[in-house]
Amino acid sequence: MSRPPQDRLVPTAVAALAASVTEATIRKWVSRGKITRYGTPGRSQFDIDEVTRIALGRRKAC
Numbered sequence: 001m002s003r004p005p006q007d008r009l010v011p012t013a014v015a016a017l018a019a020s021v022t023e024a025t026i027r028k029w030v031s032r033g034k035i036t037r038y039g040t041p042g043r044s045q046f047d048i049d050e051v052t053r054i055a056l057g058r059r060k061a062c
Contacts, residue, residue, distance in 0.1 A: 021055075026051075
């Protein structure tokens, strides 16, 4: 998978806010393979489009 454009990458805190979950949940999603982590060690970044897709899917399932 290729890296998304820099303007779509957001830090963990913003990804959590966008998905209405905690930062711990974002980290769990990474460990479970639900979401791709970008960035460098100590500086995680996430594709906001991917985060939004997962969040919308969770809301539809409820």
